[in-house]
Amino acid sequence: LGVCFDEVPMLVFISICLGNKMGAHPLLLSRARCAAFATAVTLSCAGIIFAYAKLKNYELFVAGFTLMVLVDLGFALSWSSTQRVTTWAMYMSIACIVLGKGVWEVEVRMCSKDGRVWPLHVVWHFLSCASSYYGLLADLASRIDCGLSTADGHAVPLNWVGVPFTEVKVMCASVQDRGR
DSSP: OTTHHHHHHHHHHHHHHHHTTTTTSGGGOSHHHHHHHHHHHHHHHHHHHHHHHHHOOHHHHHHHHHHHHHHHHHHHHTOOOSOHHHHHHHHHHHHHHHHHHHHHHHHHHHHTTOGGGTHHHHHHHHHHHHHHHHHHHHHHHHHHHTTOSOOOSSEEEOOOTTOOOOEEEOOSOOTTTTTO
């Protein structure tokens, strides 16, 4: 059960990232679709955790986590924004998770041969958290960009750590103007 303290938070983090797509992705704007998506994500996360804890099969966790990351990646790549900050944050998220996966693969394969590579596991967690951070920012910027947030005015000032942009402009028509 102690091993779950490493994997369960990772499944919860990717579930939060997927849940953040609701209201930010064009396919997830209606209440019905959001409810169905939230149910699917929650059941997937809970099912993977339960199966992993019950069967104690690490490969099951790896496959489940990877599938959830790929779903998140698919949603990220299936829409675009007119704002550079949104696209930049999305690509930073992708770069962090791809680099992190590479570091993790090296750590997993080398750890049994040379225990001194354990710091790579910390790097993996740092990069996966950075991926989540930038993914959440990309979704937030998407909401602002398309007028889906409660932002007043035509631009929202940014002061986000690690983001070289100072504002997101409201470019798309508001939700009410699109008849939603």
